[in-house]
Amino acid sequence: MENCKVIAITNQKGGVGKTTTTVNLGVGLVTAGKKVLLVDADPQGSLTVSLGVKNPDALDVSLSSLMQSVMEDERLSGNAIIKHKEGVDLLPSNIELSGIETGLFNVMSREYVFKNAIEGMKQNYDYILIDCMPSLGMMTINALTAADKVMIPVQAEFLATKGMTQLLQTIGNVRRHTNPKLEIDGILITLADNRKPALTSEISNMIRENFGKYIRVYDQSIPDGAAASKASGVGKSVYAFEAKSKVADAYRKLTKEVISHGEGRLEAEHTRSI
Ligand code: ADP
Ligand code: MG
Numbered sequence: 540m541e542n543c544k545v546i547a548i549t550n551q552k553g554g555v556g557k558t559t560t561t562v563n564l565g566v567g568l569v570t571a572g573k574k575v576l577l578v579d580a581d582p583q584g585s586l587t588v589s590l591g592v593k594n595p596d597a598l599d600v601s602l603s604s605l606m607q608s609v610m611e612d613e614r615l616s617g618n619a620i621i622k623h624k625e626g627v628d629l630l631p632s633n634i635e636l637s638g639i640e641t642g643l644f645n646v647m648s649r650e651y652v653f654k655n656a657i658e659g660m661k662q663n664y665d666y667i668l669i670d671c672m673p674s675l676g677m678m679t680i681n682a683l684t685a686a687d688k689v690m691i692p693v694q695a696e697f698l699a700t701k702g703m704t705q706l707l708q709t710i711g712n713v714r715r716h717t718n719p720k721l722e723i724d725g726i727l728i729t730l731a732d733n734r735k736p737a738l739t740s741e742i743s744n745m746i747r748e749n750f751g752k753y754i755r756v757y758d759q760s761i762p763d764g765a766a767a768s769k770a771s772g773v774g775k776s777v778y779a780f781e782a783k784s785k786v787a788d789a790y791r792k793l794t795k796e797v798i799s800h801g802e803g804r805l806e807a808e809h810t811r812s813i
Pocket of ligand 2: 557
């Protein structure tokens with residue numbers, strides 16, 4: 540698509556809901572009529588497993604093969620993309636990706652390998668969501684270099700913002716060196732305890748105070764709900780698993796918010812160009 544938006548879902552902390560958000564925002568966007576590719580950029584392959592691939596290590600072709608082909612300047616033989624029942628496409632990963640990440644240190648333009656790997660796919664999608672690994676290493680730098688926007692899930696707890704300074708520094712470095720157009724779309728508060736609504740708003744305020752009013756916190760936060768983990772256990776989104784759950788409802792609303800950000804920006808760009 541001419542206007543494909545690439546969103547990296549990033550936080551170097553594990554267990555904050557990156558993978559869950561990738562799946563449910565992805566399927567939410569499909570339901571809204573968008574064409575969506577989800578990329579597993581974590582050698583643990585959690586996104587791949589969450590979408591029902593039982594044994595990612597047995598896959599012949601994956602993101603690793605695609606990145607390898609870019610590094611060797613060869614065409615990839617075989618199709619790495621897997622189609623999911625709920626309409627999202629998946630570019631899967633497995634443990635081989637950690638070898639690829641290590642190998643990146645010795646190649647030219649090492650920050651751009653992933654960007655080059657997905658470049659040709661942009662024409663087929665409205666959105667590409669990248670589920671990043673829990674580190675700020677070379678694979679995450681590659682994802683940020685390829686992205687238009689970053690979404691930062693943080694867990695609703697008092698230490699939520701610990702590590703955020705480092706993440707924002709990394710985003711700043713990527714902007715300076717490899718991707719000047721990179722924007723932060725927003726911070727998403729996840730795993731919010733419904734019994735403590737005040738905590739969620741307190742954390743939003745804390746983020747705004749610490750990181751400036753220019754960093755948006757999404758209006759919609761994601762509640763803690765069993766449907767989220769149970770759904771990924773059976774390879775489904777929360778909508779297919781339990782359409783009426785609070786988590787499903789929250790991801791539906793988040794999807795609308797993300798779409799409206801994108802459209803708002805388009806309009807602004809259009810207005811400026813007249
Ligand atoms: P990350 O990708 O950041 O490591 P995950 O999306 O894998 O985080 O989530 C970490 C764990 O929390 C997983 O077991 C997942 O099923 C569970 N989880 C994620 N979001 C929710 C939620 N909203 N409610 C309950 N459990 C959740
Ligand atoms: Mg994950």
